[in-house]
Amino acid sequence: MLFFRRKENYSFVDIGLTVDVHSHILPGVDDGSPDAAHSQAILAELHRLGVRKSVFTPHVSRAMFPNQAPDLRERFAAFTSSLPDELQDMQFHLASEYMVDEFFGGIDDRLYWPDGRILIEMSYYQRSPEIRETIFNLLMDGRQPVLAHPERYVFYQEKFERKKGVPALERLYDMGCELQLNVMSLTGAYGERSLDIIHWLLDHNMYRFIGTDVHSRSQIDRFTGFKVNAAQMEKVRQLARNNETLF
Ligand SMILES: [Fe+2]
Numbered sequence: 001m002l003f004f005r006r007k008e009n010y011s012f013v014d015i016g017l018t019v020d021v022h023s024h025i026l027p028g029v030d031d032g033s034p035d036a037a038h039s040q041a042i043l044a045e046l047h048r049l050g051v052r053k054s055v056f057t058p059h060v061s062r063a064m065f066p067n068q069a070p071d072l073r074e075r076f077a078a079f080t081s082s083l084p085d086e087l088q089d090m091q092f093h094l095a096s097e098y099m100v101d102e103f104f105g106g107i108d109d110r111l112y113w114p115d116g117r118i119l120i121e122m123s124y125y126q127r128s129p130e131i132r133e134t135i136f137n138l139l140m141d142g143r144q145p146v147l148a149h150p151e152r153y154v155f156y157q158e159k160f161e162r163k164k165g166v167p168a169l170e171r172l173y174d175m176g177c178e179l180q181l182n183v184m185s186l187t188g189a190y191g192e193r194s195l196d197i198i199h200w201l202l203d204h205n206m207y208r209f210i211g212t213d214v215h216s217r218s219q220i221d222r223f224t225g226f227k228v229n230a231a232q233m234e235k236v237r238q239l240a241r242n243n244e245t246l247f
Contacts, residue, residue, distance in 0.1 A: 010233050011224035012049055012183065015210065019053040019243040020046065021113060022097065022148060022180060022211025026076060029067055030059040032215040036079060041217045043087050049220070053091045053247045057119050057211075060107070061099030069109040072096065093247060097121050097148055100128040105137065113146070114247040119180070121148040127155050127168075135177045146209060147172060149182040150197065157193035165200040178208040181239060184219065186226040195227055202232045209246075210239035 024032020025039050033039040046054065058072060059065040076094040083090075096111040097119045098104055104120075112118050118138060122128040138145045150156060156166045173179060179201060188195050201207050214220060228236065 009224070010186075010226040010228065012220070014226075014233065014237075015183070015240050016050070016237055017183075017210065017212070017240045017243070018050055019055075019240070019247050020051050020212050020214075021055045021209055021243050021246060022057050022119060022182070022213045023054055024056075024058060024213070024215045025054065026056040026058050026072065026079060026094070029072065029075060030065045032058070036082070038217060039079065040084065040087070042214055042220070043083070043090065045217060045220050046212070046214070047087060047090060051212075052089065053093070055093045055095050055113055055247065057095050057097040059099065059121075060096045060111075062101060062103040064099070067096070069096075069111050072111065091247070095119060099123070100131050100134045102130060104130065104134060112143075115245075117144040117146050117178070117246070119146050119148055122153060124152055125154050127153070131172065132175065135172060135175050139176050144176075144178060146178045146180050148180050148211070149185060149213060150179050150201065151185045151194045152182065152190050156197060157191065160193055160196050160200070162196075165204070166197060169197075170206070173206055179206055180209040180211055181207045181236070182211060182213045183223050184213065186228060186236070187222060187224065188227045189222070199228070199232060202228065202235045205235070207235070207239055209243055210236060211243075 027033045027036050027039045060067045080092050093114045095113050100120050135145050156169050159166050
């Protein structure tokens with residue numbers, strides 16, 4: 001496979017992403033878009049690049065972003081009803097990206113992906129002690145959990161082994177948790193160890209979905225120079241097709 005390595009210069013349009021399942025476009029609720037004008041600029045650019053359906057996934061965590069579902073629904077309705085004509089052929093859905101912490105289990109009004117899956121995350125620097133129990137409980141409740149950007153967690157990056165991957169992460173996968181790749185991670189922006197995890201997970205067909213996780217308009221300009229080989233890029237394209245089954 002060495003022959004194919006990094007000969008191509010893939011960028012966002014090569015993914016063929018029409019359905020985005022992870023974004024911080026809903027304005028003013030987290031560390032994503034600050035206002036409606038900025039959100040419209042993000043959507044205009046994603047639209048230009050071929051995205052037609054977008055799931056908004058604002059952070060929900062007790063410590064940093066204590067968003068409540070009713071307030072998010074209200075903001076979502078207000079924002080999506082005031083979009084310009086050129087975005088009228090887009091469809092939107094409100095979900096959330098839930099931090100797995102000691103409070104997560106107590107949230108009863110939750111926002112899911114269009115098909116009922118739930119997007120979860122951990123702190124980049126500290127594994128959530130509740131992660132296994134949370135995945136187990138969600139599955140028992142008939143809720144399919146999807147872990148956002150496994151390649152970004154530093155505690156997994158530190159544990160990557162060339163022959164074994166990240167066994168701690170694979171245990172979550174074996175429990176039934178699905179994994180979602182971030183577009184930005186493909187650029188190598190989060191380091192070689194993050195790329196190692198990406199290559200491993202792609203080579204072992206362990207990712208299921210892909211999302212932009214877009215936080216700002218300028219970020220989209222950096223969705224280029226993906227550090228994957230041709231075979232891995234084909235698997236990335238398949239993730240985009242998997243997204244299309246959700247919405
Ligand atoms: Fe996110």
